[in-house]
Amino acid sequence: MESIAPLWLWVVFVAIVIAALFIDFVVLSKQGSHVVGVKEALRWSLVWVALSFMFNAFFWWAVKDSTGSTEIANEKALEFLTGYLIEKSLAVDNIFVFLLIFTYFAVPAAYQKRVLMIGIVGAIVLRTVMILVGGWLISEFHWILYVFGAFLVLTGLKMWWAAGKEESxxxxxxxxxxxxxxxxxxxxxxxxxxxxxxxxxxxxxxxxVICLVGLTDVIFAVDSIPAIFAITKDPFIVLTSNVFAILGLRAMFFLLQAAASRFHLLNYGLAVILVFIGTKMMLIDVFKIPVAVSLGVVLSILVITMIWSSKTAPNT
Incomplete structure (x- = not known):
């Protein structure tokens, strides 16, 4: 598996992730068990998003410095941004399932933060392994892209059919x-x-709850990882965009928990995104959809779905 990223950039990425997790765990241990409010969740969400964008800017500089090409740097940075947005979007579906699990077990709000932190660490380890295996499979068996694409289309159709139905x-x-x-x-x-x-x-x-959260992430990783391979085959971009999307999952959970009813139609949008990405993957040898177009389509679907949700949100 070839990557445009030099070895030192891999080291920098690992160092950033370890430092981010360490800071998060230190803050968690100092705060102890407590209910995470909307303001705190919003603050941390902005921190993680800002960190992701700063890393992408650094990645752009590193690629430009190593290749001497602004065009290549722009392309790779755009791939990271698109992959990050797709993974962040699909993480919303994880969150809705987490909400279902926490509600079913009546998990006190003060304990939810620790469960999510452990789940995030497990997800990072799990996805790293799955991405490396997936990258090797694609490099050895090109035809598996069609299998991944068909799987994403079927998953998207299944998600559309299940959207809005009562889950248990x-x-x-x-x-x-x-x-x-x-x-x-x-x-x-x-x-x-x-x-x-x-x-x-x-x-x-x-x-x-921890066991079910872990199993949930395994299931959703099977969907989300092939989706990003439709954007790029570079294992560094696949891994970094995935991990940075996961790092903000805890804060995003508490943010969406307070506004879940306002995004009640978001699963329809996620279903369309999966079908689009799956179709893009199956057409890769016939017609390659530019990354900028993919980014525009994903953003448009999310914006339309969120506006649609807000206009049809039930009165509370």
């Missing part, structure tokens, strides 16, 4: 399996994942 975890097979394998306490024990009842060590509901 009651019949979730993963949840049923976890309950069979693990004895689970009926009550939370602070932020602990394990507790002791009648002299036996058993899982708390919070541990079940």
């Amino acid at each position: 975890l009651e019949d979730n097979p993963a949840l049923k399996l976890l309950r069979k394998v693990l004895p689970v306490s009926k009550n939370f024990d602070g932020e602990k994942f394990w507790t002791v009842e009648n002299g036996k060590r058993i899982a708390t509901p919070l541990f079940m």
Whole structure:
């Protein structure tokens, strides 16, 4: 798998991610368990978005410096921006499922932040592995792009069909399996994942939540990672745009949690985006849709869907 990024840029990226996670965990430990308000969520969301844009600017400079071409730097930076926007958009669907999980288990608001932080670290590790494997598969078997494309189109159609329908975890097979394998306490024990009842060590509901959040990310990674390979085959751009989108997931969760009802139609827009990206991937050897066009289409779909949602949002 070839990448335009030099080795030192990979090192810089890893250092930035480690530093960002360290700062986030330090802030988390100092604050302790508390309810994250809209202002705090908005502030942190802006921080993560700003960090992503600053990294993209640095990436643009690094590519220009190593290649001596402004045109190539512009193209690669645009690929990062498009990939970041797609991953950020698809992360919204993750958030709605997280909301469903937290509601089903009645997770106290003060404990949700820690669950999300652990989920983010797990998602970064998981997606790094999946991206490297996916990149190798594409480099060895070009035809797999058509498989990924068809899968995205089918996923988009399925998402459109399921949008607006009432969801429930009651019949979730993963949840049923976890309950069979693990004895689970009926009550939370602070932020602990394990507790002791009648002299036996058993899982708390919070541990079940962590497991389901992890499984959810596995499922959504299968959708989102092929989507970004339709934009670029460069593993550095695929990985960095994915990770920077994930880093802001915790703050975005609490931000959208307060405004979930105003984005009740967003899944329709995400479904259209998946179908578009899947179609783009299947046509890659026939007609290559420019990255700028892809960015414009994704942005337009998101804006239209958000306006549509706001105009039809139920009165609260």
